[in-house]
Amino acid sequence: MAPAYDALVIGTGFGGAVAACRLAQAGLTVRVLERGLRYPKGGFPRDFEDPRNGWLWQHRQGLFDIKLLKGMSVVQAAGYGGGSLIYANVHLRPPPDVFASGWPEGYSREALDPYYDLVAHMLDVQPITASARGLPPKTKRMQEVAKKLGREAQFFHPNLAVRFAPAGEPLPNKFGVEQEGCNYCGECDIGCNRRAKNTLDLNYLAVAEAKGAQVTTQAEVTRIEPLSPGYRVTYTDHASAGMQRTVDARRVFLCAGAVNSTELLLRNRDVLGTLPDLSARLGSRYSANGDFLAFAFDTKEPWDPAVGPTITTGMVVEEGQGKDKTWFLFQEGGHPVQAAGLMVAMDPDRAMTLPADLLQRELVKVLRTRSKEMAAIENERGRFQAVFLAMGRDKSNGRLSLSPVTRELQVQWDVPANLPLYRTQEQLCEDVARALGTRAAYNPLWERLHLPVSVHNLGGCAMAEEPAYGVLKPDGEVHGYPGLYVMDGAALPVGIGVNPSSSIAAVAERNVEGVIRQVKDAPNWTAPERAPVKASPAYPPRASMRMMPEVETVTPAVVPGTDPLGDVVIPPGGTVASPTPVVGLRFTERMKGFLQPGHPTPDDYAGAARAGQRAGQTAEFVVTITLPNLDRFLAQEAHGGIVQGTLHVRGFTPPGGAPVENGVFNLFVGTERFYERRMLYLMPFTGVDGQPYLLDGYKEVNDDAGFDVWSDTSTLYTVLRKGHERSGPVVASGIIRLHLPDFLQQLTTFSVLGTSSPLKQADAMRRFGGMFMGTLWDVFARAKFD
Secondary structure, X not given: OOOOEEEEEEOOOHXXXXXXXXXXXXXXXXXXXXXXXXXXXXXXXOOOOOOOOOOEOOOOOOOEEEEEXXXXXXXXXXXXXXXXXXXXXXXXXXXXXXXXXXXXXXXXXHHHHHHHHHHHHHHOOEOHHHOOOOOOHHHHHHHHHHHHOOOHHHEEOOEEOEOOOOEOOOEXXXXXXXXXXXXXOOOHHXXXXXXXXXXXXXXXXXXXXXXXXXXXXXXXXXXXXXXXXXXXXXXXXXXXXXXXXXEXXXXXEEOOOHHHHHHHHHHHHHOOOOOOOOOOOOOEEEEOOOOEEEEEEOOOOXXXXXXXXXXXXXXXXXXXXHHHOEEEEXXXXXXXXXXXXXXXXOOOOOOXXXXXXXXXXXXXXXXXXXXXXXXXXXXXXXXXXXXXXXXXXXXXXXXXXXXXXXXXXXXXXXXXXXXXXXXXXXXXXXXXXXXOOOOEEEOHHHHHHOOOEEOOOEOOOOEOOOOOOOOEOOOOEEOOOOOEEEOOHHHOOOOOOOOOHHXXXXXXXXXXXXXXXXXXXXXXXXXXXXXXXXXXXXXXXXXXXXXXXXXXXXXXXXXXXXXXXXXXXXXXXXXXXXXXXXXXXXXXXXXXXXXXXXXXXXXXXXXXXXXXXXXXXXXXXXXXXXEOOHHXXXXXXXXXXXXXXXXXXXXXXXXXXXXXXXXXXXXXXEOOOOOEEEEEEEEEEEOOOOOEEEEEEEEEEEOOOOOOHHXXXXXXXXXXXXXXXXXXXXXXEEEEEOOHHHHHHHXXXXXXXXXXXXXXXXXXXXXXXXXXXXXXXXXXXXXXXX
């Protein structure tokens, strides 16, 4: 039996919308499945009191899909139009050198420029300077800041997919869909209820439907199974109480977003077994695109974050050469007026103190509660809040995978390896905040746990000539599975460092064109918008002039687009150096001891350790502790750092140990007792049984009877918990100790990050040592004099 459709497209973001549009224009029968809802004009959620009322995918297929994954917090869209519904409208082309390595043959800026032009034509991109309403206050502030910082030559206005026509006047766009002009309401990133954003449902997808594509929303794909010919796709119909339905198609185009497309393939390979021959590289080369989020509060001049599109400006930073080069974009941000209270919840100086021992999910819960309490912030205060967004060329060295037993999606992301980028981004955030007359504040997940938040996820199904190096062929087809394609951000093999929407769409335009040429046996097929069109003379001949034959001109509908980033000037040797030093510290620690499973009294640490010693229940770890920003480490009450390394606990970890990733270390956290401090260790890991565990330990530093400084700073009272949260049940307990030979070895492992100056390195060690010894003095000596 022949498949019902020539092509099935899964997802309607920048890859799926392009694929659906072009396949339908080529005359193929097309079915589109989108897991989210359609959002008509005025249909986006606006209940700011209840996050479950239309906002979260986990609650009745809401707009935002937020995944708090191990190693990364991921923010995605769910809806007809994909990420275009909530992104900041920015369309940029990465510099040519982005394509110099990591990409398959045939990819370059020159080769992709015609497709970038096509995307720009479809989405009517233009900078904020095209708006008759003038420049928003934050746009002007950023131009002033760039001048103050000596970065004017690297400042620019990016192209935006926004309709800058008169507000409140519905007029059809070039595809016949009515839109209004932008009214500067600042609601771009929560869904534009006025249709002033050129979202994909108003152009690419509108064309696809006009050409016959059949669209089903609330259809979440769960299974892809090869047929002969084609594929059978199973989806959950959320509009029909979760009924399972199937669609057969000759070709399937997977465009569910980088994280979701990768996860779907992982599940079909490793859980369902329907695609067993997928490359072993599936999930690798994941990139967070260097996303970094920061804030500034109490700016000297009004920032007015709720006025204008979310992003209107950019600055380029480039430092170093070759493999050591750091390159990123800094963009000013905004938010709706109703979000001012949420922003204040991010302000460490004004908000209540957070406990130091909260992990990712627990911290998010506290922040949600706190933002509700602060939701009544007066609008005037909100005018002086600034949002900073940065993205850059990270190492693209992450990996998406499924937990062996729980089958939950997880991300391995190496924060220390990407610290040079994050450190430079922090420097510029500090510089910009200072130029605005205030100080920078950071996303609490980064500030406390050093967990990035990514809204520009890329990779996981990277293109490569051979399956040993990637999941896809250079044309987007899956190695080993003819007719199965991935055409979204998952296909990009490296982080590109700029807002990726244009690149995802341009690569999809290139690859779907190749598919259509092959399927239709039409080697010259091209998107109709690129075909030459006839135009009448610009000016008709005057009656008094000698009558000449009228000559029609032939011009392409798509013209070369502008490249604001290409006009940026990078001086020889890189952009101006930041005056703000960001110096970090790193050291390695080895500790050994005994943990007894099921000890009847978990807080009887000494008794559990003795029982564990008798039973040979050894425990040991070797971890590297990184303090990314020494200044902030010393200033924060939590004094937090990153823990990575290997943990051995007999009976719980494999013989070679379990990796500790994204662990947290806190030095000298205060307690309810004035002359007492605690060192906290939180080390999540996956056990030999495939289940998540958490080593939760503390060193208690206080002045007991006798001279016990060494004992206090070397004794880790430890429990092992089931799960990755501190609320998990205790499964083992005991004591792990730092022994003197290991301590002497530890002293040799200290290294200073972020500077090669011997003087600055010595100063960093002096300041860290001064804080360490000063705290011990306060605990063990000052108490005797007070």
